[in-house]
Amino acid sequence: MTEVEFLAEYDPAAYERPALAVDLVLLGLRDGRLTALLLKREQFPHAGRWGLPGGFVGIDQPIDAAALHVLSEKAGLAGMHLEQLYTFGALDRDPRMRIVSVAYLALLPESAFSEALERSSSLLAATIEVPWSGEAGGPVSALSPKGETLPLAFDHADILAMAILRLRGKLDYSDVGFAFLPEQFTLRQLQDVHEAVLDTTLNKPAFRRRMLDRGWLAPTGLREAGTSFRPAELYRFQRSR
Amino acid sequence: MTEVEFLAEYDPAAYERPALAVDLVLLGLRDGRLTALLLKREQFPHAGRWGLPGGFVGIDQPIDAAALHVLSEKAGLAGMHLEQLYTFGALDRDPRMRIVSVAYLALLPESAFSEALERSSSLLAATIEVPWSGEAGGPVSALSPKGETLPLAFDHADILAMAILRLRGKLDYSDVGFAFLPEQFTLRQLQDVHEAVLDTTLNKPAFRRRMLDRGWLAPTGLREAGTSFRPAELYRFQRSR
DNA sequence: TTGCCTTATATGCTCAATGCATCTAACTAA
């Protein structure tokens, strides 16, 4: 029996199928640290552990739509940009049954991050601890606001790690960094975003020049208020070029 | 009913599940052009069109294992490095039923590419035409060895495009380029790989310095043979640094 | 044997981008 014949006679409906789910990595910045929104699991399996917001993909639902649905249901957010990260399909990743999960990443500005925390009281803002530097990779850990290590459910430490990896990789050649910021922001805020994501300190003049030369920043003519020192110019992100 | 209650009562086995498949983008270099291995579809749907080698994911099979299985069954290859690309889950991507497909990318050296073509006579080496430059994105087209445009099945033009996009993005900061080359190769061959993938011409002295400074190239002391001009030094790829 | 042709390899120059130190500007608070 050749492979062609095999496939011709293959009736996938006759075979058991894995369940398909989505998991969302919702990242924001709190106190200059990368922070993710986690949910405490109340039910078996992994009850008491912390997991990413997730849900199953309906048979008549595009995967992206399932991710947006979870974003809305579990975080009360709409219209955020979601980027597909990676698909996790190890056999034992869920003890109940075979579940394949497509992970998505969303970057939230402070306003959306706080909004989600308000709308869903079961969400927790967990600081992400990255025990490796650069793009080495490996699992990460999550800390509660009090600094306690949170036990993570399933393979969610790996999913979070993949999110950090992707984010670091894209940060300096794409415009993803702006997703963390409000409509108007200062160059210092933008640098804080980069420093938090990359977990380094950056050279200020060099960073300024690089960003300004990129043509993505439109000065608003406005300045920040409420500082006890020289107020910084407010910029707006403009796509273009 | 809260989301928590909903999930607690949710029995995924009670819902119909999408079928899960893998599709493989097998890329090589022929005559300085990016080339993919395609299969002519004999059956409905899309009979007569050309598609990527693919297969379903078994309920007791990790996704990576399913991809390796397809690699072995459809291309007669083993032990190649496979990288997960993206998961395609549009509702209408397959007219038979809902199929979600996890796409994988493998880069083949000339030897493995030819081996696959010999082992499976139904495979075709299709030249990939990329109608956009840089990392702009958009679907690509495939040409037969005679230069005729091949009609592609399903969303496989998009999957191929994603492969090119990923490849171009990773080429100059990672070691993926070496995957196209044999054990020993010249700097000119390495440059040819980069020029084919990026679809540009590169500056030779600059390219040489960049590659040599990277510490990935170990001179073998040997030189290529059979040229009617000065033979080039043969290098070997060594990881680390 | 001797040029000649072709490609490999090396080198020098210029320019652009970056790291770094430092200078000036603008605001508050005392």
Place this chain on the structure above:
DNA sequence: TTAGTTAGATGCATTGAGCATATAAGGCAA
């Protein structure tokens, strides 16, 4: 008015890339 703090600008050295060009090493033909 002055001290303190951060924003923003500028000069200099280093690095890396683009580019032209020089030299090296093979085959080949006269």
